[in-house]
C-alpha cells in the first residue's frame with residue numbers, strides 16, 4: 708500500500724463510528740461567547756449514554772480528582788472543554804480498543820496516568836489535557852487495526868520476528884506510522900493543537916515546533932509505561948529517549964523516585980478500572 712492510498716482511505720474511515728453530531732453542535736456553541744459550561748453541560752446531558760460514559764472516564768484514576776465528579780457541568784469546569792470534547796470524539800475509539808485490544812487500552816491509560824503525574828509536578832495549567840493526550844497518543848494503531856487488520860497483524864508479527872520497533876515496520880508495510888495516522892485523524896476531527904501535536908510527534912518529539920513540553924511529556928510517558936510493563940503498545944521494545952525531550956522535562960533522582968511511587972499507586976487503582984471494564988463485556 709502506498710502513502711497516498713492510505714491517506715485517501717483515512718478520508719473515509721468506515722470501520723470506526725463517526726463523530727457524534729453532538730460534537731459539531733458543541734463546537735458551534737463554544738464559538739458563542741455567551742455559552743456557559745452549564746449550557747454546554749445541559750446539551751451533553753440530554754444524551755444519557757454519552758453522559759454515563761463521560762462521567763466514568765472523568766472519574767477514572769488517571770485524572771486523579773479526589774472527589775467524585777457527578778455532573779457534566781462539573782466535569783467541564785474541572786477538565787475544560789478541550790478534554791470533554793476529545794473524550795466525546797474518541798469515546799467510540801475506546802470502545803473499539805477495549806473490545807479488540809485491552810492491553811493497548813491499558814498502555815494508553817497508563818501513559819495518560821504517567822503524563823498527568825509529570826504535568827502536575829511541572830505545574831502545567833491544565834494537566835488533564837496532558838493526560839488526555841496520553842490517552843489518545845496511539846489512536847493511529849486502533850485505526851490501523853480496524854481499517855487494515857491483515858496489514859496490522861503483519862506489522863506486529865514482523866516487528867516481533869525481526870526485533871524492530873512497530874513504527875519502522877509500519878513505514879515499510881503501509882507507508883506511514885501510527886503517529887502520523889493519529890495526527891491526520893485528530894486534525895480531521897478538529898481536536899485542538901495541544902492534542903494533535905503530541906499524537907503526531909510522540910515518537911519524534913524533537914521535530915515539533917509548538918507544544919514541545921506536552922509532546923516531550925507524552926514521549927517520556929510512553930517510554931516509562933513500557934519500561935514498567937503496564938499494558939502493551941504492541942511490541943516489547945522500549946524505545947530510546949529523545950535527548951531534546953529529556954532536556955525539556957529533566958528531573959533528578961528524588962523526583963524520579965516520587966514519580967515512580969505515585970505511578971505505582973495510580974496503576975494499582977487503574978487495574979481496578981480496567982477490571983471493571985473486563986467484567987462488563
Ligand SMILES: [Fe+2]
Nearest residue numbers: 844845909910
Ligand atoms: Fe506510539
Ligand SMILES: [Fe+2]
Nearest residue numbers: 844845929940
Ligand atoms: Fe504508545
